Amino acid sequence: MNAAPVPRDIHAELKGVTRIYPAVPGAGAKMPVQALGAVDLDLVRGEFFAVVGPSGCGKSTFLEVLAGLQKPTAGSVSFEGKPVSGQVPEGIGVVFQEDASFPWLTVWDNVAFGLRRSGVAAPEVRRRVEDAIAFMGLKDFARAYPSQLSGGMRQRVCIARTLVLQPRLILLDEPFGALDAQTRLLMGDEVLRLWRRTGSTVLLITHALDEAAMLADRVGAMSARPGRFIEIIATGWPRERDSTIVGEAAFGEITGRLWERLRGESLKALGHSGVSATAAE
Ligand SMILES: Nc1ncnc2c1ncn2[C@@H]1O[C@H](COP(=O)(O)OP(=O)(O)O)[C@@H](O)[C@H]1O
Ligand SMILES: [Mg+2]
Numbered sequence: 001m002n003a004a005p006v007p008r009d010i011h012a013e014l015k016g017v018t019r020i021y022p023a024v025p026g027a028g029a030k031m032p033v034q035a036l037g038a039v040d041l042d043l044v045r046g047e048f049f050a051v052v053g054p055s056g057c058g059k060s061t062f063l064e065v066l067a068g069l070q071k072p073t074a075g076s077v078s079f080e081g082k083p084v085s086g087q088v089p090e091g092i093g094v095v096f097q098e099d100a101s102f103p104w105l106t107v108w109d110n111v112a113f114g115l116r117r118s119g120v121a122a123p124e125v126r127r128r129v130e131d132a133i134a135f136m137g138l139k140d141f142a143r144a145y146p147s148q149l150s151g152g153m154r155q156r157v158c159i160a161r162t163l164v165l166q167p168r169l170i171l172l173d174e175p176f177g178a179l180d181a182q183t184r185l186l187m188g189d190e191v192l193r194l195w196r197r198t199g200s201t202v203l204l205i206t207h208a209l210d211e212a213a214m215l216a217d218r219v220g221a222m223s224a225r226p227g228r229f230i231e232i233i234a235t236g237w238p239r240e241r242d243s244t245i246v247g248e249a250a251f252g253e254i255t256g257r258l259w260e261r262l263r264g265e266s267l268k269a270l271g272h273s274g275v276s277a278t279a280a281e
Contacts (some may be wrong), residue, residue, distance in 0.1 A: 017075035053222025054269035093167030
């Protein structure tokens with residue numbers, strides 16, 4: 001499927017990355033848990049990369065290690081040629097799975113929060129917040145509080161909050177997990193729009209194979225824990241695309257291939273090891 005190798009502009013790189021959570025005596029965790037790896041991955045500047053894998057396989061751990069929120073047990077992570085360790089580097093923005101908006105702040109103040117903290121001048125804050133709010137379709141709700149919004153809109157607030165920081169690499173951890181299927185499809189279009197406008201590199205973690213197949217340039221399928229990439233599929237979609245591609249034959253082929261790779265891994269994650277897992281190899 002892949003043509004001859006072309007020089008690629010590597011934006012972020014993981015080499016031999018593992019993450020083992022230590023045993024916590026007295027807290028139930030008697031044994032260390034290897035959550036990840038070893039993982040090797042090059043993210044190409046400007047690409048949209050999706051990660052799918054069974055629940056508990058280490059996807060969030062992977063994202064947190066890449067973001068600098070957790071240290072790898074072994075291996076190395078770099079972003080724009082510099083090692084990542086200990087904190088989220090300038091230039092990386094994270095959108096978390098749970099609704100992380102501040103309930104006591106209006107939409108406007110939620111979106112402005114990070115910029116104000118980083119000491120950006122007030123007129124610049126105003127300009128960037130207004131732009132992000134308009135871009136995410138929240139103009140009429142700028143003075144509303146999160147509790148007055150739907151789940152989809154709250155998630156847009158969280159995306160706007162990351163967007164104002166102008167990240168060059170955007171990491172999203174199952175941002176649509178709690179939304180209904182139709183809203184998820186539309187939010188997928190929002191993320192595509194965001195990706196195209198910002199020119200950022202986007203890494204999206206999702207448990208939904210259709211979402212990954214529809215949105216990404218490449219989809220990495222992770223094994224059951226400890227998570228490793230068992231296959232990386234290039235979708236071949238044009239940059240201009242939207243959720244209508246779910247009607248294309250290639251879309252069915254990609255989701256079918258992903259499910260074929262992940263079925264056995266998902267069974268392992270459910271505790272059905274042995275026959276069913278090997279049958280899918
Ligand atoms: N802070 C932690 N301490 C100990 N174990 C953890 C911690 N966070 C996650 N784990 C374990 O690591 C594995 C992977 O978790 P996670 O990365 O959240 O998976 P996913 O996002 O794919 O559902 C799970 O078995 C989980 O229980
Ligand atoms: Mg997770």
